[in-house]
Amino acid sequence: xxxxxxxxxxxxxxxxxxxxxxxxxxxxxxxxxxxxxxxxxxxxxxxxxxxxxxxxxxxxxxxxxxxxxxxxxxxxxxxxxxxxxxxxxxxxxxxxxxxxxxxxxxxxxxxxxxxxxxxxxxxxxxxxxxxxxxxxxxxxxxxxxxxxxxxxxxxxxxxx
Numbered sequence: 670x671x672x673x674x675x676x677x678x679x680x681x682x683x684x685x686x687x688x689x690x691x692x693x694x695x696x697x698x699x700x701x702x703x704x705x706x707x708x709x710x711x712x713x714x715x716x717x718x719x720x721x722x723x724x725x726x727x728x729x730x731x732x733x734x735x736x737x738x739x740x741x742x743x744x745x746x747x748x749x750x751x752x753x754x755x756x757x758x759x760x761x762x763x764x765x766x767x768x769x770x771x772x773x774x775x776x777x778x779x780x781x782x783x784x785x786x787x788x789x790x791x792x793x794x795x796x797x798x799x800x801x802x803x804x805x806x807x808x809x810x811x812x813x814x815x816x817x818x819x820x821x822x823x824x825x826x827x828x829x
Contacts, residue, residue: 671698671701671707671708671709674694674698674708674710674718674720675694676694676717676718677693677694677695678691678692678693678694678717679691679692679693679694679697679710679717679718679719679720680715680717680718680719680720681697681700681708681720681721681722682711682719682720682721682722683722684704684706684722684723689722691717697720697722700722701722704722706722706723706724706725707722707723707724707725708720708721708722709721709722709723709725709728744774744775744776745775745776746775746776746777746778746825747767747770747775747776747777747778748777748778748779748780749763749766749767749770749777749778749779749780749801750780750781750782751763751779751780751781751782751797751798751801752781752782752783752784752787752797753781753783753787753790753793753794753796753797754787754793755797760797760800760801763801764801764804764805767779767801767805767808767826768805768808771805771808771809771826771828771829772808772828774828775828776812776825776826776827776828777805777809777825777826778823778824778825778826779798779801779802779805779815779823779824779825779826780821780822780823780824781794781795781797781798781821781822782820782821783820783821784820788820791817791822794822795815795822798815798822798824799815801824802815802824802826805826808828808829809826809827809828809829810826810827810829811824811825811826812825812826812827813825
């Protein structure tokens with residue numbers, strides 16, 4: 670690039686893609702500086718070497734954008750915990766959090782946790798779970814239906 674090109678003469682391609690022909694390296698460097706661009710060696714193995722007048726910083730930026738374009742979002746699982754005695758406002762707040770997670774393409778695991786003697790009223794936990802799943806139905810779909818695992822009821826919801 671620029672002063673690192675030692676070979677003379679070189680074949681030069683202009684900034685807009687036209688052939689400038691075979692010219693001495695110093696002359697090509699001067700025309701690149703006059704246009705405010707860089708002289709970059711494109712094909713060093715050719716005879717004579719091929720160089721192009723271009724904005725090297727912009728070129729590197731576009732190359733890095735092409736490399737990072739294929740990256741995708743890694744799905745994480747976020748958990749929202751509730752209790753069978755959770756109040757209505759708190760349930761609404763947790764649903765709002767779950768909607769936020771789903772909008773960022775993360776899975777949401779909704780858990781209703783029972784403590785102590787609450788396990789005697791499993792139907793209350795199922796009611797809370799059913800209410801949450803209904804409110805999240807338009808933002809995601811149920812991956813694993815609500816099922817009891819020991820002292821908790823668990824359900825996984827994926828984004829639509």
